[in-house]
Amino acid sequence: MKRLVLALQLMTRLPxxxxxxxxRDFAAAVRWLPATGxxxxxxxxxxxGLGMRIDPWAGALFGLVAWVAVTGALHLDGLGDIADAAGAAHGDRTRLSAVLADPHVGSFGVVAIGLQLLAKLVLLRLWLESFSPxxxxxVAMVARIGPLFWTRWLPPLHEGLxxxxxxxxxxxxxxLWSMLALAASYRAPALLAAVPLIPLWGLWxxxxIGGISGDGHGAGIELLESALLLAMVAAR
Structure with missing residues (x-):
């Protein structure tokens, strides 16, 4: 239980x-990342549910705000950093490391974060037409199985969490988490889109980038969440 609480502290802003x-506890927290999802x-x-009392668009907006708030925009920050590094490094690994270490968000990161928020808002609105909130x-659980795969099969980019x-x-x-995802796919087969998408992000x-880092995990989670929403909307 202690490691579950630690994983929640690392991946959310829940009090x-x-x-x-x-x-050892920090290392083992990775096993609980899908539970944080x-x-x-x-x-x-x-x-x-709160926003739906007004109308579906408000439901999508309130859901998006809750998504950002409960994660503390942690994964969005990773997406922005990866976008900046990929866009500005031009294949130079030294430059890439410097961009990833820079706490400021560049133009590539701003565009990536903006597009991700817009995509989630629209996809949530469409998603709510066919699925229970x-x-x-x-969706969030399956997206966080990704870090279990990337942690094992990608080299660490640098020392860190x-x-x-x-x-x-x-x-x-x-x-275990893969089996739970498979069970969830019985209700929503489009969740199986994670099977190719998780290794594809690892290959990219x-x-x-050259390996996995906290930013890579965060960006991957964000992109998987949107991709799974899209897959479910397209397959409805």
Missing amino acids: LPAQHVDE IAVGLAVAGGV WMLAA ASRFRAGWRAEAFI LRSR
């Missing part, structure tokens, strides 16, 4: 009690 943890999805569903818990996750990776956790990171 949780402080935990006494060590390096369930919490995120439920929070978003709550925002959607509570299915968002499955993402590299510490590698020591805590266990096949049992990956298999390996070829363009």
Whole structure:
């Protein structure tokens, strides 16, 4: 339970009690990342339900605001950093590392974050025509299986939280969460789009960035969430 709370503290802005943890706990928190997706999805569903009292567009907007708030825009920050690095580095790994380390957001990052927010707003509105808001818990959970894959099969880009996750990776956790995702796909088969999308993001990171980092995890989660919404809308 301590490691679940730690994972929630790392990946959300939920008010949780402080935990006494060590390096093994930090590493093992990676096994609980999909569980944080369930919490995120439920929070978003709550925002959607509140907004739907007004109209569907308000439901989509309230859901998007809840999505950003509960994650603290952490994954959006990763998306912006990856976009800046990919756009400005021009294949220069030294330049890439410098851009990733820069706390400022450049033009590539601003455009990527803006487009992601716009995409999620529109996709949420379309998604709500066919699905219960509570299915968002499955979308967010499946998206966070990605870090389990990337942690194991991509080299760490640098020392940091993402590299510490590698020591805590266990096949049992990956298999368990994958089985839960498969069960969820019984209600929404389009969730199976994650099967090719997760390794594709890993391949892109390996070829363009060189490995996995916290930014790579965050960007991947954001893109997977939008891609799964799109797949479900297209398949309805």
